[in-house]
Amino acid sequence: MRSPFHLVEMSPWPILCSVSAVCVVVGFLDWISGGSLVLLVCSVGLLILVLFQWWRDVVRESDQGWHTSFVASNIRLGMVLFILSEVMFFFSFFWAFFSSSLVPGIEGGAVWPPVGVVPLNPFSIPLLNTSVLLGSGVSVTWAHHALMAGDRSEVLYGLFFTVVLGLYFTVLQVFEYYECSFTIADGVYGSLFYVMTGFHGMHVVIGTIMLLVCLWRCFNYGFSSERHLGVEVSLWYWHFVDVVWIFLFLCVYWWGG
Incomplete structure (x- = not known):
């Protein structure tokens, strides 16, 4: 057997x-x-x-x-554990950020942001990036519901728009780095800013690639309303990326700036 x-x-x-x-x-x-x-x-x-x-x-x-039902169940569990590990990963950076910002050191002028650092305007590119990622969350959810309903054309549209928005977010992030007046060497603020946003950007790139693979598989009739494990775990990952960015925008760009 x-x-x-x-x-x-x-x-x-x-x-x-x-x-x-x-x-x-x-x-x-x-x-x-x-x-x-x-x-x-x-x-x-x-x-x-x-x-x-x-x-x-x-x-x-x-x-x-x-990928039997037993294997699929283990893959879902593995993805959940992976996302939990990523939550702890970003939690450590947020811990360092609040530890440095709530009790700023004298080397930075005992103020936050440190003396000499001009933070970005949160209501320019960061706010646009937030809108882009939230829109991508809507489009990927649209694709998932269309897949459950067996509407292949709607799935293709939803995944395509999500991939485009993910690429657009990455391009905006690069433009944002070019606009920054500080670097990763400018004290704890610069280090935390670039590490936190950089790692998040890397997760966006990986998530975009995952959704691009799902788009390619869907185009080749690789999914059905009963069999779509790849889309399911990619959707979980993308929503995790969305949530992390919301915390980054609120804490680092808005409150921290």
């Missing part, structure tokens, strides 16, 4: 994905510190390549019938 569980074969993608993700972070820090874009571009390219190969294997497993 065939087991309902699936033992994944040996794969190089997890370790390669970890290495490329670390290189993306190093390349990003090097870029915003005045370095070149070479390392960042190469790292992002490697990460996209590894993710493509990894998702290709996962899609093949799904098409071959290995």
Whole structure:
């Protein structure tokens, strides 16, 4: 009798994905510190390549019938635990932010933001980014409900608009960094600002890639109203990204500025 569980074969993608993700972070820090874009571009390219190969294997497993109800349940549980770990990850940065802002040190003039730091206007690009992400949350929910109803064309429209809004958010984030009058080297404010928004931006890029894969699979009739695990976990991840940005906007841009 065939087991309902699936033992994944040996794969190089997890370790390669970890290495490329670390290189993306190093390349990003090097870029915003005045370095070149070479390392960042190469790292992002490697990460996209590894993710493509990894998702290709996962899609093949799904098409071959290995994602039984038992496996799907474990995948959902794994995604929930992963999102919880990401919540703790961002919680540590918010803890550092409030620890530094509520009791500012004398090296920054005992005020927040520190002396010499001119924060961004929260009602310019940050507010526009907030609107973009909230709109993407609406469009991805639209796609999910359309998928449950079996309306493939509405799913394609919803996922397409979400991917476009995710890319638009990333472009706006880059423009925002160019407008900043401070760098990651400008004390605790600059360090926390770039680390928190940079890691969130990286999550937006990964979430956009996930939804792009879902769009491609939906275009090739890879989902149905009963079988759409990939869209489900991608939607959870995207809503998590939305919620984190709302806290970033309220705490870092508005209150912290």
